[in-house]
Amino acid sequence: MLDRDEAPRRRASGVRAASEALSAAASPQAxxxxxxEVVTAIRGIDGAAAFLVDGTAGSLRETxxxxDRDDRSLADGIGTIARDAYLDGDPVVCTELNTDSGTAASATIEPLGGYGTLVSVTGGATVDGESRTLLTxxxxxxxxxxxxIECxxxxRRCTRDRQRDSARLARFDDVTDVVFGLERAVTAATCRADIERAxxxxxxxSEGVAFAWIGHVGPDDERVVPAATAGRERGYLDAVDRTLTSSNSEPAVVAARDREATTVGTVASGRRSASWRREALARDVQSAQAVPLTVDDRFAGVLAVYSADDSAGTDLWRRTLDHVAAVVTHAVGSLDRKRAxxxxxxxxxxxxxxGGDDVFGRIARAAExxxxxxxxxTSNGQLVLFLTTASGGDGSVESxxxxxxxxxxxxxxxxxxxDCLEVLLREEWLLSHFVxxxxxPQSVEATADGTRVVLTLPTDADVEGFxxxxxxxxxxxxxxxxxxxxxxxxxEQHVWAKLEESLTDRQLETLRTAYLSGYFEWPRESTGEEVAQxxxxxxxxxxxxxxxxxxKLLSLLFVVEQS
Known part of the structure; x- marks a missing residue:
């Protein structure tokens, strides 16, 4: 009795051990x-193979x-029935499996769900019912x-995605905070040096940024000269070549030379061919990005950011630097206009x-x-010009x-x-560019031969660039x-500054338009209704x-007079 019970216990123990081994496997290959290994140990089975779906290629492969891989007939036969059984999804028993030696073999194929198939081979007849139950x-x-394992x-994939999304969101929040703080600092700045330093x-x-700097092109137009820098620069700017040669691939130099944004997502690639990459890697810089600064169509410098990770090469930083460049150029332009x-x-x-395509020259040439x-x-954001013509009132200029x-x-x-005309423009590049x-502008006069302009600029303005x-x-x-x-x-400047400060934009626009329309002339050249229109x-x-x-104007004038 004990002998008859021993065999089932040993089989049960073997099944438990096999189940435990399978449950401990950490990958499909395992x-x-x-x-x-377990199937080959079953009595009567001469060999086994597991075919699993390749997640990358999507095909069934022998895992x-x-x-014996040298037995091509057996290998081809096993591969064929394994694939057929996988497609059908049902267990299969094959009793006519050929080998290179000419002996017959039998195979039992058990599907592994949507993951593949298990093939077991015997040298003669198929496996018995007990072994078949064990295979199932x-x-x-x-x-x-x-x-x-798939779950x-x-x-883990979801966890990584969530962590990546959380990190991306945290970085976005960090960049947003930096931009908001930057805008406040730039608004409070009183000179260009303060803007660039801020x-x-x-x-x-910002998190991940090693250092940032702004450079100007020197008077010799041959190299980029640092104007402001912050962060862990560690002598990088002194170590690298900043000349504007065609072979220099340093990001800030490229942006200054080509007047286009440049991004380096991985500094380590190409380190053997570019010395600036070696200098950057020696200072733990992994990515970089640079954008040109253009104020009113004039190149005004370059802004560059270098990061200790790959963040400087991301689309987030590209959009951020584009926005920062716009903030900087707007602030610098505003300071220039105020100083002027x-x-x-x-x-x-x-x-x-x-030549050119401004309204003045174009109309003067056309009307001769x-x-x-x-x-x-201005009127609703559009320019209104008041022009005096020498046409003799024949209506040619007006038409x-x-x-x-x-x-x-x-x-x-x-x-x-x-002969005067009131002209409402849809666009006008020349005056907008001046402002x-x-x-x-002190005076603008146009003839058929060209447009004569007298204007003033601040003494430190870039006249050549203008x-x-x-x-x-x-x-x-x-x-x-x-x-x-x-x-x-x-x-007079003090009075004008005080007047702009005390009047709203609409009040100033109304006063200026009424004056230029001849509302205050005697007799009036435009009625209140016409100016309102x-x-x-x-x-x-x-x-x-x-x-x-x-x-408000009279109050200001009388206060100034009394003082």
Whole structure:
């Protein structure tokens, strides 16, 4: 009795051991190895093979086997029936399996769910019922383990994705905080050096950033000169070549030379061919990005960020640096314009512009007459020009303007001494460019031969860069005169600054438009209704804005007079 019971106990113990071994397998390869080893040990089975689906290729491949690989007939036969059984999804018994030696073999194929098949081979007849039951049980245990491994891998994948998303979100929050702080610091800055220093300090404070710097192109136009830097730069800028040669691939140099943003996602690649990469790696820099700074079509420098990880090469930092560059250039341009308006010391330029596509030159050429700009105001964000013509009142200029695509509307303004026109523009590059560049036009006159402009710039303005920006728009740009002078208008500038401070934009626009429209002339050249229509407001609203602006202006003038 004990002898008859011993065999089932030993088989049960073997099944438990096999199940435990399969449950401990950590990968599909380990499951296949254990499964083939256990099956081969079953009485009557001469060999076994496990075929699993390759997750990358999506095809069934032999993952583990104890068969003689030199027996091509057996190998081909096993491979064929394994694939057929996998596609059908049902157990298969094959009694006519050929070998190279000519002997027959039998095979039993058990499906492993959607993961593959298990093949066991006997030299003669098929396995008995007990062995077949054991094969089915082992296949079920293996299938369960493969499912568990897939779930565990999916869970780990989800965990990694969640961690990556959390890290990305944290980095986005960090970059957002840096940008907000940077915008506040730039707004409070009173000079360009303060702006550039604040930008570098804020960027260098961002997580992962090793250092940041802003460079200017020197007067010799041969190399990038550091203007501001912050972070763990550790002598990098002194160690690298910053000359603007065509072979220099240093990111800031490339951005300055080509006037285009440049990104280096992996500094380590190409380290043998570029010395700057070796210098960067020696300072733990893994990625870098640089963008040109362009103020009013004029190149104003380059901003570069170097990171201790791959963050500087990401799309997030590319968009961030594009935004920061826009903030910097806007702030620098605003300071230039403010300095141009308030500075006593200025550079006065007289320019002759030939060709080009500005409204003044285009209309003067088409109508073959002279034009003079008397004043500029705005209406709903569009420029309104007040022009004096020498056409003799024949309507030729008015009709030419009406047919110009840049002109929204034109109407004559009654004046005794000249023919004047009020022109509402859809666009006008020339005046917008002057204002954005910090230039203050003193006079603009156009003839059929060209446009003569007299303007002032701050004494430290980049005059050559300003003239270069015009040369890209006109066939010829002649600099007739350049002189430095002091404007004896400190008191008037103070009054103007106080007036702008006390008036709202709408009140100032109303006052300026009324003045330029001849509303204050006697007799009036434009009625209140006409000026209100130009401003796209009602007449009572126009009257209220005008009365308020007049009261503030007179109060300011009387206070200045008393002082």
């Amino acid at each position: 499951v296949a190895d254990v499964l083939v 583990a086997s104890t068969f 049980s082992l296949a079920a245990v293996a299938t369960h383990r493969l499912e568990r 565990e891998r999916g869970l 930008v570098c300090e804020r960027l260098a404070a 308006l308030l500075s006593d010391a200025v550079v006065e330029l007289e320019l002759q512009l030939v 007459t002279d034009l003079r700009l008397d004043g500029v105001t 030419t303007l009406a047919g110009d695509p840049a002109v929204a509307s034109v109407k004559p303004v009654r004046r005794d001494d000249a 954005e560049a910090g230039a203050v 003239v270069d920006s015009l040369e890209r728009r006109y066939d010829q740009v002649g600099l007739r005169s350049r002189r430095e002078r002091t404007r004896p208008v400190a008191r 130009l401003l796209d407001i009602s007449q009572p609203t126009f009257s209220r804005h005008l009365r308020t602006a007049e009261r």
